[in-house]
Amino acid sequence: MQGQNISDIIEEYLKRILADTRQVEIKRSEIAQLFNCVPSQINYVINTRFTIQNGYIVRSKRGGGGYIRIAKVNLINDADVLDDLIDVIGDNISFSQAFQIIQSLFEDSVLTQKEANLILVAIDRRTLDFEDKRVENAIRARILISILNRLKYDG
Amino acid sequence: MQGQNISDIIEEYLKRILADTRQVEIKRSEIAQLFNCVPSQINYVINTRFTIQNGYIVRSKRGGGGYIRIAKVNLINDADVLDDLIDVIGDNISFSQAFQIIQSLFEDSVLTQKEANLILVAIDRRTLDFEDKRVENAIRARILISILNRLKYDG
DNA sequence: AACTTTTTGACTAATATTGACTTTCATTAT
DNA sequence: ATAATGAAAGTCAATATTAGTCAAAAAGTT
Numbered sequence: 001m002q003g004q005n006i007s008d009i010i011e012e013y014l015k016r017i018l019a020d021t022r023q024v025e026i027k028r029s030e031i032a033q034l035f036n037c038v039p040s041q042i043n044y045v046i047n048t049r050f051t052i053q054n055g056y057i058v059r060s061k062r063g064g065g066g067y068i069r070i071a072k073v074n075l076i077n078d079a080d081v082l083d084d085l086i087d088v089i090g091d092n093i094s095f096s097q098a099f100q101i102i103q104s105l106f107e108d109s110v111l112t113q114k115e116a117n118l119i120l121v122a123i124d125r126r127t128l129d130f131e132d133k134r135v136e137n138a139i140r141a142r143i144l145i146s147i148l149n150r151l152k153y154d155g
Numbered sequence: 156m157q158g159q160n161i162s163d164i165i166e167e168y169l170k171r172i173l174a175d176t177r178q179v180e181i182k183r184s185e186i187a188q189l190f191n192c193v194p195s196q197i198n199y200v201i202n203t204r205f206t207i208q209n210g211y212i213v214r215s216k217r218g219g220g221g222y223i224r225i226a227k228v229n230l231i232n233d234a235d236v237l238d239d240l241i242d243v244i245g246d247n248i249s250f251s252q253a254f255q256i257i258q259s260l261f262e263d264s265v266l267t268q269k270e271a272n273l274i275l276v277a278i279d280r281r282t283l284d285f286e287d288k289r290v291e292n293a294i295r296a297r298i299l300i301s302i303l304n305r306l307k308y309d310g
Numbered sequence: 311a312a313c314t315t316t317t318t319g320a321c322t323a324a325t326a327t328t329g330a331c332t333t334t335c336a337t338t339a340t
Numbered sequence: 341a342t343a344a345t346g347a348a349a350g351t352c353a354a355t356a357t358t359a360g361t362c363a364a365a366a367a368g369t370t
Contacts, residue, residue: 038327039350040327060350114309139283150272162317183359195318217359218327219358220326221326312370317364318363318364323361326356328354328355331350333350334347337345338346
């Protein structure tokens, strides 16, 4: 696919592990060395690709014996997570953030591929392209929250 | 066909690749260099010749390892019926009119019950409740049109 | 001439990479 | 115990690397 940049490659590496096990525990510096990049790049990958919007929870510890642990959460049987997502959305959300949420819902089989695609075009940048970017993000938030609330009822 | 200008030549080049593979992934600057034109000309070619009406969808990413991906999609049989609906919608539509459209698409099995319901909450009055009713109807029209365009192809 | 399409480039936006500096925690020395 | 040291991970801002937008200029058509 599009494995051009290092971040994508690291993402893929971690997700491949997470496909089998429910959780990974890494040492930041080791992974950095493995992929020949600076340690903070691992943070970048985590912050952009392993957020709660993506369906992951990350915990870490500093100091000697430190680690970063990434765990996949399930959105179906965890209704609280849906509410957390609604909180995260608040009153505005960018498309890329929204995309991550929809993708997570698809991966957890809350949405079919087609349902996810229809929602995505509905909240696409071009669709909601109005005078002000804040307006765009506000409308998107409202649509998304309406949909998430609907999903709480008939799954 | 008549390869006079650069845009036509680039179009032909890309379509030749797409005749074999289902999708192309390019680097904008590379193609620009290959055809000795400015990068933004690639955008022009894409915007004028690789639209959904022509049966293509385009996705891109900026930043390091960025790309433009063009994929050929097969338009469904009644794509022009959807085009007619899009014409009817124009640039604004009330909820009740939109409801009728969604309902008829459900009756024609273009949409499942759940898909229809999700679309309906997305374009509901309460979701799109804004200061001005005309703004509400305009946003609804754009969302609906995006969805209808998406329904023109599957996958 | 009027109109449409194409070409160009300056400016903008998004995403990724890097490194200096900070914080936290565990272990060792006093 | 407490302090000092070192070993992690975190933050943040600067820089780099792409693609997108828009409108003016140029070229082509009618």
